Amino acid sequence: MRAAVFDSGVGGLTVVKSLLEHNLFEEIVYFGDTARVPYGIKDKNTIIRYSLEALEFFNNFEPDILITACNSVSAHALEELKTSAPYPVVGVIEPGVLAAKKRLKKDENILIIGTNATISSKKYERLLTKEGYFNITSKPTPLFVPLVEEEIFEGPVLEAAMEHYFKGLNPDGIILGCTHFPLISHAIKNYFEKAKLIHSGEAICEYLEEHLGIKEKNKETRIELFASENPSKLKKIAALWCGI
Amino acid sequence: MRAAVFDSGVGGLTVVKSLLEHNLFEEIVYFGDTARVPYGIKDKNTIIRYSLEALEFFNNFEPDILITACNSVSAHALEELKTSAPYPVVGVIEPGVLAAKKRLKKDENILIIGTNATISSKKYERLLTKEGYFNITSKPTPLFVPLVEEEIFEGPVLEAAMEHYFKGLNPDGIILGCTHFPLISHAIKNYFEKAKLIHSGEAICEYLEEHLGIKEKNKETRIELFASENPSKLKKIAALWCGI
Numbered sequence: 001m002r003a004a005v006f007d008s009g010v011g012g013l014t015v016v017k018s019l020l021e022h023n024l025f026e027e028i029v030y031f032g033d034t035a036r037v038p039y040g041i042k043d044k045n046t047i048i049r050y051s052l053e054a055l056e057f058f059n060n061f062e063p064d065i066l067i068t069a070c071n072s073v074s075a076h077a078l079e080e081l082k083t084s085a086p087y088p089v090v091g092v093i094e095p096g097v098l099a100a101k102k103r104l105k106k107d108e109n110i111l112i113i114g115t116n117a118t119i120s121s122k123k124y125e126r127l128l129t130k131e132g133y134f135n136i137t138s139k140p141t142p143l144f145v146p147l148v149e150e151e152i153f154e155g156p157v158l159e160a161a162m163e164h165y166f167k168g169l170n171p172d173g174i175i176l177g178c179t180h181f182p183l184i185s186h187a188i189k190n191y192f193e194k195a196k197l198i199h200s201g202e203a204i205c206e207y208l209e210e211h212l213g214i215k216e217k218n219k220e221t222r223i224e225l226f227a228s229e230n231p232s233k234l235k236k237i238a239a240l241w242c243g244i
Numbered sequence: 245m246r247a248a249v250f251d252s253g254v255g256g257l258t259v260v261k262s263l264l265e266h267n268l269f270e271e272i273v274y275f276g277d278t279a280r281v282p283y284g285i286k287d288k289n290t291i292i293r294y295s296l297e298a299l300e301f302f303n304n305f306e307p308d309i310l311i312t313a314c315n316s317v318s319a320h321a322l323e324e325l326k327t328s329a330p331y332p333v334v335g336v337i338e339p340g341v342l343a344a345k346k347r348l349k350k351d352e353n354i355l356i357i358g359t360n361a362t363i364s365s366k367k368y369e370r371l372l373t374k375e376g377y378f379n380i381t382s383k384p385t386p387l388f389v390p391l392v393e394e395e396i397f398e399g400p401v402l403e404a405a406m407e408h409y410f411k412g413l414n415p416d417g418i419i420l421g422c423t424h425f426p427l428i429s430h431a432i433k434n435y436f437e438k439a440k441l442i443h444s445g446e447a448i449c450e451y452l453e454e455h456l457g458i459k460e461k462n463k464e465t466r467i468e469l470f471a472s473e474n475p476s477k478l479k480k481i482a483a484l485w486c487g488i
Contacts, residue, residue: 035290036280041393046279046473143401146390149285152408157387160404164396229290 001214002027004063006054009037010227010237011148011179012069015092017242018201019067020221024214027222029061030238035228038145039072040115040178047117051077055084057226063087065212067204071114071177075121088212092200095207096175097127099198102206104173109135111169111195114177116140124175141165141178148180154187162191171195183241245458246271248307250298253281254471254481255392255423256313259336261486262445263311264465268458271466273305279472282389283316284359284422291361295321299328301470307331309456311448315358315421319365332456336444339451340419341371343442346450348417353379355413355439358421360384368419385409385422392424398431406435415439427485 003025005012009032016030031054033039039047051073058066066089068074068081074091081089104110110133112124119140128136143161152158173196176182182199189197208214223244227234238244247269249256253276260274275298277283283291295317302310310333312318312325318335325333348354354377356368363384372380387405396402417440420426426443433441452458467488471478482488 035286037285041281042279043473142394143387143390146387150386155408157401157404157408160401164399164401229287 001025001064002029002061004058004061004066005030005069006051006058006066006073007032007069007179008039008072009034010234011145013234013238013241014179014182014199015067015069015201015204016223016238018199018205020223020242020244022205022209023216023221024205024208025221026217026219027224029058029063029224029226031057031226032234033228034230034234038115039070040117040142040145042072042117044076044117044121047072047076048080051081052084055081059086065090068092069179069200069204071179071200072117075118075123090204090207090212092204093123093177094127095203096177096198096200097124097131098211099203099206100128100133100173100175101131103196103198104133106132107135108133108172109170110137110173110175111171112136112138112175112177113141113144113165113181115145116142118177124177137169137171139165139169144184145178145180148183153184158184158187162187166191173198176200245269245308246273246305248302248305248310249274249313250295250302250310250317251276251313251423252283252316253278254478255389257478257482257485258423258426258443259311259313259445259448260467260482262443262449264467264486264488266449266453267460267465268449268452269465270461270463271468273302273307273468273470275301275470275472276478277472278474278478282359283314284361284386284389286316286361288320288361288365291316291320292324295325296328299325303330309334312336313423313444315423315444316361319362319367334448334451334456336448337367337421338371339447340421340442340444341368341375342455343447343450344372344377344417344419345375347440347442348377350376351379352377352416353414354381354417354419355415356380356382356419356421357385357388357409357425359389360386362421368421381413381415383409383413388428389422389424392427397428402428402431406431410435417442420444
């Protein structure tokens with residue numbers, strides 16, 4: 001199977017890392033819209049427009065499935081992508097909620113963090129409420145994105161930013177609702193020692209295996225990386241984060 | 245006179261504020277490319293492409309002059325804009341250097357801060373060196389942009405970010421090489437008590453008055469605001485920052 005993975009930039013490589021660890025596809029075609037990144041500060045209509053343009057790019061590769069690694073895309077453009085794509089489209093939000101359901105009791109306190117676009121969509125919140133959760137706090141944490149982009153994964157600036165966003169909270173579980181956040185999961189884990197972290201990459205692998213019946217392959221995954229600007233930077237980060 | 249003001253987003257409103265205070269134009273047409281902001285993390289070629297697209301938009305208004313408020317545009321796309329525009333184009337970098345020249349002695353220590361795109365261009369550095377300055381430090385401070393976007397103008401996160409970037413430095417003058425930075429100039433002034441700050445908005449007004457002979461008008465400035473997404477947010481920020 002050939003999977004297309006769409007992200008607003010390089011962050012989706014954290015999802016690719018999980019897909020490679022689970023070895024679910026023969027081939028992955030990744031496109032990061034680095035020329036227009038970040039999507040998380042943009043409007044619904046803009047995110048839909050950019051996502052449909054990415055779809056045209058992927059159509060050249062005739063993928064078997066499209067995975068939208070970007071939470072902002074999954075929150076705002078999933079329906080439009082599903083309507084337009086001639087193949088199945090899977091976002092990261094429903095898998096994230098199902099992963100939370102496996103790890104957290106209904107009365108446990110869930111914190112959802114993400115970009116402004118993802119949090120304002122209330123998509124995680126609605127699906128969790130439907131599943132019976134009622135202790136839900138949603139918090140946009142947009143500064144974490146440029147911190148990761150600057151490779152600040154620990155230290156005083158990140159600690160001040162965590163204190164700014166997290167002060168007074170005490171969650172049992174945290175949904176990392178942005179592909180950048182797994183890179184600071186160690187710091188978040190230090191801040192909230194007892195909280196369980198839900199990671200989009202792990203969640204999507206569980207979803208593909210358990211709900212779509214996609215099983216581990218024997219062959220190694222071939223991967224092709226594309227970016228709307230600076231593909232060499234994307235390849236460098238892929239080497240660093242995913243060892244490819 | 246009708247001035248076109250181009251910025252990657254809302255930051256250029258700090259330049260508009262100065263233009264309004266100096267009352268140099270009968271009319272200002274502002275365009276912020278909010279659907280593709282920020283430019284400061286993007287490549288030279290992408291910045292040129294987006295800038296030339298903005299030029300097509302401005303051509304509809306037949307402006308007498310185009311001011312590129314955005315430092316990243318001024319650093320990377322000014323020559324291309326000058327070649328393509330049928331009217332004069334003024335960036336903020338040369339005015340910033342001339343403003344520094346009026347305020348700082350040749351042997352004084354100058355710190356240039358800006359986005360990755362602006363700093364990597366070395367444009368401020370080259371012009372300052374040409375003017376005889378030799379104590380120059382350039383520092384990309386990209387986190388300041390999202391901090392301002394989040395309306396964090398003071399407090400522990402900004403202080404940690406300043407400490408991260410500024411530790412060990414002791415400048416006599418600082419060039420605020422990004423339209424967002426005037427909004428945190430108070431905090432920067434607190435950090436470096438003796439440093440003189442050079443602000444793009446003030447610098448461009450001095451340049452227009454002293455080098456292009458544009459004088460204060462009697463009439464009030466009419467202003468039209470356009471954005472590639474969410475123009476209502478731009479108008480709200482204009483009301484807040486510029487009182488318009």
